[in-house]
Amino acid sequence: MGGRSKPMELILGKKFKLAVWELIIPTMREGEVAAFTCDVKHTALYPLVSQSLRNISAGKDPLEGQRHCCGIAQIHSHHSLGHCDLDKLQANPQPLVFTLELLEVLVPGSFRLDIWAMTDEEKLKVVPQIHEEGNALYKKGNTKEAAEKYHNAIACLKNLQMKERPGDEGWISLDQMITPLLLNYCQCQLIQGQYYEVLEHCSSLIFKYEDNVKAYFKRAKAHAAVWNEAEARADFAKVVEMDPSLGPSVAKELRAMEERIRAKEKEEKGRFKTLFSYDGNAPATATTG
Template sequence: MAAEVVTLSEGIRKRLITAGKCNLADFCNGTKAIFHYRTELCDQKRTVIDDSSEREKPMELIIGKKFKLPVWENIIRSMQQGEVSEFLCDTPLVIEYPQVSRSLRRIAAGQDPRDGQRHCCGGIAQLHDHSLGYQDLDELQKNPQPLIFIIRLLQVQGPGSYRQDAWAMSDEEKLGAVPLLHQEGNQLYKQGNTTDAAAKYYEAIACLKSLQMKIM
């Protein structure tokens, strides 16, 4: 028997697939939600646009950091750790998805998500003639439509229990993180763990590059 579809808020409908095993989290600002997502079109085939489970790392979202796709924060707040649910989101709530998907795909490929981006003052409409580098995202950008998100909430971490990624840090936090990351990288390198050491150095460089972009 299919689960009942409930309306979370205007433009968001939810269908529970698998119940979570924990109480509903507080999700105060600074809470990190780690989840896998599957994005589908609302066509007869339910064409898959993205599936994070095919990548090495799941999505990480920090509540209150003004992520470019606010609807994800809204739907995550309705979930329990371990829960799997399906959300149908109306077009106005997912208009930015092609841009977000492009960035996430580039990050997963080890590329800078900002490379090749064009900054316009006229909003998403002016981007219609600018390719995102992915044919399916270009089509979705030209023809906005409702999207289905299937979310599997893997873990919820409270503020202060994790180190933020560079993109989620304030400028002061980035400055403070660089020497710590460099020190951790050196320690890992001395231990012969060059792969993890390189990852620490990469994080430090990402912090510095982000700060550099603001003063150019």
């Protein structure tokens, strides 16, 4: 399902919602494929589990839509899970057959937990590690992989930030940790040509932190890339105003933008000239009504 599909990881002892899986998987051998028929009393929470797995596959928060009540309460609620098949199964639970393949067994401490499975303390501890991994990938020119690392680190912090009141000390502290990660992510997206995403993120940063020169610089480059000349010039001017030492870098970017604009105008003039050129040797035609 989705672009982020990968084998599911089940961490035993973490009180997985579908408790029966924690009972049946230890009976399997590595590499084995087995089918297990489970009674309704063991499958009632499967719709919620499936919803979480689909969210993970789509790159969303696995708990999206499940924040305000426990699993048992949700079984008896009338809220849609966002999928017709799961809504039907939730309204009318059925015995289910689970076909599972055990790909690999890892001992504790030999792997990194997925973000959704981490405690708050584990998330906060892993962020600097992921940040460094992203930096190392960026230095090697692997911007796509680096962006993924920065995205994961931001997701950790955003998850923690959701538990704080906006504007409180804890929320601000987390937001200040998110900012450099988001700027690094935007740098990767600039290189990959995702200019409108850069505009969106940098504008949100500038809205909160008006003195963030890096956000202005990246937004200026994104504006220049999508032919927003006036906006680019305004942002570049703001960069020089805030940090005069960046004047040479800004001048270089402005020259590059102006050269691109001249090349574009020349190309457009040539296209229109061809479109409206008149060939005197061409036979005349007339249409009568």
